Amino acid sequence: MPVAEHPAAMQSGRAPVQLVVQQHVDEAVQLRRVRSVLVRAPHVRLHRLARLDERITAHLDGIGVAGAWGAALSLQTLESAGAAEFFVVTVRAIEDRDTGRLSRLLAAAGALPDGRVGLLSAFGWVEAAALRGLVQPLLDAHDPWWREVGLVACDHHGVDPGGTLIEALADADAGLRQRALRTAGRRGRTDLRAACMASMGDADSVCAFEAARAALLTGDRGASMAVLESIATVGGLHSHEALALVLKAVAPDRGFALLAGFANDRAHARTLVRGAGHLGDPHGIAWLIEQMHDPGLARLAGESFSLITGLDLAFLDLECDPPDALASGPDDDPNNHDVSMDEDDSLPWPDPGKIGVWWQANGHRFPAGQHFFMGEPPSRANCIRVLREGSQRERAAAALHLCLLQPGSPLFPTAAPAWRQQRWLDALAA
Structure with a gap:
């Protein structure tokens, strides 16, 4: 879809505005792709997510300032039909209050899993004021997919969806x-x-x-x-x-019994290591330190150790160099069809010797037979602290602990725009 150059830009001899707007579109799409990884990363904290969100916002604003040109150029990205592309286009449709364009996007996204993800995240990205008058028609719609979008919009913004939620529980x-x-x-x-x-x-x-x-x-x-x-x-x-x-x-003894069911199959080794961190019983620490000698389990064992003790292995110099010739994540081989990211990417390599010494000196502070999370038994204050200071994986665990401690409280949205998370964190701590 060709877009005319801005007359003022042509007269002044500057680069065509179309190129500038195209850069905003391309950057917004690319940064949204990056965000989908960082929002679940083991090393990213809220302040870094905030910086990324500021950059995404700036590019989305740049598209918006361009008006129809920005809308047209962003629509061209849907040739790829990915989550990031649908996110950018839907944000613009919502903020432009273009109900016709939004209806077409709803129809297109409904048939594409990635399109659904991107469209739903756009409803969570925009401010609640931008959704006034748009959500109720979705909740009242006959199409189940439209009602699903309405429920997600309400959830993202902490709004009661009314009777639609109750009716949807029994929908066909x-x-x-x-x-x-x-x-x-x-x-x-x-x-x-x-x-x-x-x-x-x-x-x-x-x-x-x-x-x-x-x-x-x-x-x-x-x-x-x-x-x-x-x-x-x-x-x-x-x-x-x-x-x-x-x-x-569960009680720690029941948790160990559950994990024991995975112990006889080496294929479940990572499940065991990950599970030890979720359980949080220091009784499993010595075993976790042993797993740090295995290159395939070391970083995950270090993460589970940190989930229990709250230690930042990199900050405390309890890490070591990675093994030589380590293969991690996707490579440049065109014949290798596995392009998935390494789950342990960006986790520190724990030094089992140093960590063992630390545990011998400090293990008495962590009595076995109870849950620990980030250095303390789970508590509301501890969970709020982790939501403020922890990495994204730690923050997601803190949100679950907070709900389990206080049934009836909403699950804190660790993937929400950082500015909204900060506002809700301030309300939690008040």
Whole structure:
């Protein structure tokens, strides 16, 4: 779609405005892709996310200032139909209050998994004022996908979606039921706990998981735990999430018994190492230090050790150089189709010798048989501190601990725009 050059730019001899706007579009898309990685990273803290969000905002504003040109150039990116492209285009449609364009984007995204992700994140990015008059028609729509978008918009901005949420829990569309159950848990809707528990037998496996998670987050400590344990041990799409939840909520002895079920299969070694961190019982520390000698487990074992003790291994010089000839993440081989990022990328390499010495001197501060999280037994004050100061993975764990400590409280959104997170953190600490 050709876009005319700005007359003033042509008369002044400056580079065409189209090139400047195109740069804003390209940078906004690329930075949104970067954000999708950093928001789950083990080394990124809120202040760094804030700097990235400021850059994304600046480029989105640049597209907006360009008006129709910016909208046209951003629409061209949909040839790639990725999450970042849909995010940029949808933000502009919302902020331009272009309901026709937004309706077309809803239709296009509904058929594309990545498109759904990008469009939904755009509704969470914009300020609540930009959504006035746009969300209620979504909640009232006949199309289940439109109602799902309306629920997500309400969840992102802490707004009660009203009767739509209750009706969606029993809808014939599995996708809408999944979203409704997820929303009920995230919003801490204790009044819907019984409805969530009734949905744990849903024929759709994702619905069953979302129902059990919602019931747990809203205060159930019985049937939901049994369902989550089953999901964790059987394996599948949500097994890791289910295990992390259960290990945070069960008594330590029950947690060790659950982990013992994975001990006889080397294929589950990472599950065991990760699970030791989620459980947080110092009884597993000596074993974690042993795993730091294994290059395939070392960094993950270091992360689990830090989740329990709260130590920053890099800051305290408890790390060592990586092994020689280490293969990590995607490479340049065109015949290698595995382009996934290394889960342990950016984690420090722990020095088991130094850490063992530290543990011998300080282990008495961590009595076995109880949960520890970032150096202390989980508490509201500790969780808020980690939400302020921790890495993204640590912050996500803190948000879950906070809900488990206070059933009925909303799940803190660690992927939300940083400025909104800071505002809600200030409210939590007040």
